[in-house]
Each structure stands twice: as C-alpha cells, then as structure tokens.
Amino acid sequence: MKQNTMSKEDRKMLNSIFWRSMFLSSGRCGGQVRMHAVGFINSILPALRRYYKDDQEGYRQALMRHTTYFNMTQHVSTFCMGLVASMEKKASEDSTFDTSSISAVKTSLMGPMSGIGDSIFWGVLRLLAASIAITFAASGSILAPISFLLIFNVPAFICRYYLTYKGFSLGTTFLSDMQKSGTIQILTKAASILGLVMIGAMVASTVTFKCALAIPVENADPITVQTYLDSIFKGLVPLSLTLGCLYAQMKKININIIMLLVLALAMILALLGVV
Structure with a gap:
C-alpha cells in the first residue's frame, strides 16, 4: 500500500501516531521494567480506538498487550508503530489472527532498529550537529544553538514521518528483506565507523592545550x-x-562530576599560569 493510495482515514491516523510519537520517552514511567511501553501505547491509541471502536473487549486486550517492555530509538520507533497498527487492523478483522505475533514482532524489531537508530542519530548525526555548533559557539555566534537544532531535528522529523507510513504499508516484509540482504549489518557498521571518525575529528578540533611555561x-x-x-x-x-x-565514564563516574573536575582543572592551571 503506497502513501498516495491510502484513504483519508489512514493518513489521519498515521499523522496522529507520528505526532504522538514525539512523547515516546515521556512514557518512561514504567522504569526499567516497561521502559517506553506507556509512551508506545499513547502513540498507537489512534489505531486502537479506530479498529476496536465497536469491540471493547478487543480494545482492552490490545491495551494490555502493549504494556510489555518496549525500548527502541525513538527516531526510528515509528516504523514499529506503523507496523503494529497494520497488524492490529488485521487482528480486529480476523478472529483467528494470532495476536501473540504482534508482541513477537515488536520484540524482534527492538534490536536491529535500535542498532541502526543509535548508530545514525546518536553516534553520527548528534556528533556532527554538535561539532558544527561548537565551532559557531567558539566565535560567539547565535547560529550555534540554531544549527544544532536544525541539523539534528530536521532529519529526525523526516525519518519519523517517513517510517510511520512505511511501517504501515510495508509490514514485516521490509525488515525480513533487509536482514536477508545484510543491509542492516552494513548500515550499522558504516554508521559506527563514521561516528568514530566524527568523534576523533571533534576532539582534535575542540580540545586544545597550550602550555605557557617557558x-x-x-x-x-x-x-x-x-x-x-x-x-x-x-x-x-x-x-x-x-x-x-x-x-572515568567506563568506571561509571557521573558525567556531571567529570565536567566539574575538568572545569576545576582548567581554573587551577590558569591561576598557576600554566596555560
């Protein structure tokens, strides 16, 4: 099913899922046991309310079904939401449909989709946006926060929206085809390499030390x-x-403590005239 062939009701439902997905992390009230489960339920409510409008028992079971553990990079989680919406549609229409497969698909998607999402958005895009923003910030330009927000969020918004529709239209064939062809492994490896290059470049250009002692x-x-x-x-x-x-991070020392120690070290060296 292509996006331009979807009904007006389908597009309205998917757009609602897309906007609700922005609050996926806010539903982390389930702690480590359920993670984003509540946020996931809130995101797909438009689909559940639509397909189980006249079936209160089915609606209740669907809500209970999605209270299980869910944790996925939020920028790619909309693919899973679209996929679940299509499966819930089939479950509401076919009484013989195995609803346990919905939870199974969600579980199988968490690993590979998070691997891709973390590598691209947290490992590459965030570092790229930060390195450009730091360059502007060093010169005192107002473009620093603006560039960071645009470079990171514009691709993230586009990815969220596109994957919402793709998950609903392509279903499970999309993931299985990528796994068979090895595309997931290639994307994850390439993104990881690019992320390491970006980290090295950012360290070399932003972390400086010039000793003033003579x-x-x-x-x-x-x-x-x-x-x-x-x-x-x-x-x-x-x-x-x-x-x-x-x-220090590998030793589980709080990042805020590390930042304060670096700040204190810089102040001490400056007062001593070392830098």
Missing part, C-alpha cells in the same frame, strides 16, 4: 615547554585528557 636561558630565547610537548607527541595533553574522561 625556561629562561641566558643570552638566548627562552625554551617553551609547549615546543617539547609537540616534539614528543603533538596534541598529547588533549588526547590524554580525552582518554582520561573516557576512562
């Missing part, structure tokens, strides 16, 4: 410590600081 020499120019640091390993201090922060 050793005086009689009848000659003073010897700057920075010159020797560069001759040993250019960018040694910024790289060491970055790896130190990464090590």
Whole structure:
C-alpha cells in the first residue's frame, strides 16, 4: 500500500501516531521494567480506538498487550508503530489472527532498529550537529544553538514521518528483506565507523592545550615547554585528557562530576599560569 493510495482515514491516523510519537520517552514511567511501553501505547491509541471502536473487549486486550517492555530509538520507533497498527487492523478483522505475533514482532524489531537508530542519530548525526555548533559557539555566534537544532531535528522529523507510513504499508516484509540482504549489518557498521571518525575529528578540533611555561636561558630565547610537548607527541595533553574522561565514564563516574573536575582543572592551571 503506497502513501498516495491510502484513504483519508489512514493518513489521519498515521499523522496522529507520528505526532504522538514525539512523547515516546515521556512514557518512561514504567522504569526499567516497561521502559517506553506507556509512551508506545499513547502513540498507537489512534489505531486502537479506530479498529476496536465497536469491540471493547478487543480494545482492552490490545491495551494490555502493549504494556510489555518496549525500548527502541525513538527516531526510528515509528516504523514499529506503523507496523503494529497494520497488524492490529488485521487482528480486529480476523478472529483467528494470532495476536501473540504482534508482541513477537515488536520484540524482534527492538534490536536491529535500535542498532541502526543509535548508530545514525546518536553516534553520527548528534556528533556532527554538535561539532558544527561548537565551532559557531567558539566565535560567539547565535547560529550555534540554531544549527544544532536544525541539523539534528530536521532529519529526525523526516525519518519519523517517513517510517510511520512505511511501517504501515510495508509490514514485516521490509525488515525480513533487509536482514536477508545484510543491509542492516552494513548500515550499522558504516554508521559506527563514521561516528568514530566524527568523534576523533571533534576532539582534535575542540580540545586544545597550550602550555605557557617557558625556561629562561641566558643570552638566548627562552625554551617553551609547549615546543617539547609537540616534539614528543603533538596534541598529547588533549588526547590524554580525552582518554582520561573516557576512562572515568567506563568506571561509571557521573558525567556531571567529570565536567566539574575538568572545569576545576582548567581554573587551577590558569591561576598557576600554566596555560
């Protein structure tokens, strides 16, 4: 079923699911046990209310069915929502339909879809947006927050909207075809590589250290410590600081504590005249 062949009611329902999906993470009141389950139910309510309008028992069972654990990158979760909407439609029309398959499909989608979503949106797009925004922020430009919001959110909105319709129209054949062809593995690997490149480029361009210490020499120019640091390993201090922060994160130290420690270190070195 193509988007231009869908009925007006289908498009209205899918548009409503799309807008409701913006609040998927707000439904995380289920904690680690249910994660986004409540947000998922809120997102697909237009479909459930439409297809079980005259079947209160079916509506109740559908609500209970979706209270189970659900956790997926929210920018690609609309594909699962569209797919579930199409399956709920079939379940409401066919009494012999195995409704347990709906939960099974949701579970099978969480892994591969989150792998793609996390790699692209959190691993690549967010870093790209942040690196560009930091460049503007360093010069005090108002374009810093604007560029970040546009670079990250415009593709995210387009992806949400497109996948809502694709999930509803293509159904399970889309995922199975991607798995058989190996496209999911290729996309995940490529996105991960690109994300690592972006992290390295951002560290090299934004984390800087220039030592102000100099050793005086009689009848000659003073010897700057920075010159020797560069001759040993250019960018040694910024790289060491970055790896130190990464090590602290691996030790489960709160990110806010790490930021405060880096800020305190910068202030101390500045007061001592080191930088």
